Amino acid sequence: MPTVAASVFVRNDNGELTPESARICGWSKGAPDIPGRNTNLPRENPRECSPMTEIPVDKLKGVFDLLMERIHTGKQVLEIDAEEFWSVPRDQIYDVYSEPRDLTIGALSDSWSYLEDMLSDPDRVVEYGFVWLSEVLRAIGDQTVS
Incomplete structure (x- = not known):
């Protein structure tokens, strides 16, 4: 099973991911269902980590x-x-x-x-x-x- 990486995504003023944020990370397939967690979030770019937590x-x-x-x-x-x-x-x-x-x-x-x-x-x-x-x-x- 691949290692799960936590990433902090930073967006610029236009809402686009900064280059350092647009990296590949591993999200383990078959993660258990956790109430309230949406593991099917749409991706702007299929190479982005998903799911992610956005914190303004x-x-x-x-x-x-x-x-x-x-x-x-x-x-x-x-x-x-x-x-x-x-x-x-x-x-x-x-x-x-x-x-x-x-x-x-x-x-x-x-x-x-x-x-x-x-x-x-x-x-x-x-x-x-x-x-x-x-x-x-x-x-x-x-x-x-x-």
Whole structure:
């Protein structure tokens, strides 16, 4: 069974996929039916990944702002009762048909430190910051709902 790849598709102002987004990816045939998931989405180009999740950046920012407003009320510092977490390698995290191998251990303090470094020096901003931010946000979310 081919590896399932997760892709982020970026569209330009005309709604066309940018060149880096129009790449081939593998979607496993015979994926199980999941309620609410449409696996028969029309493709603009048969070489595109399908199905995909489209997330408008302005709405993503709106949701993030809303959640930050909610958590910011009354708190200046968030305390997270965890440090280490399991980290699934990028080439395995979206392959839900195979058990992850080569798990690693991440540290929230490291992820937060890298994010703080980006704040102190904007030249150090890297796209991997989204991964570090997701690790921190996951811990906040897990603690908030427990």
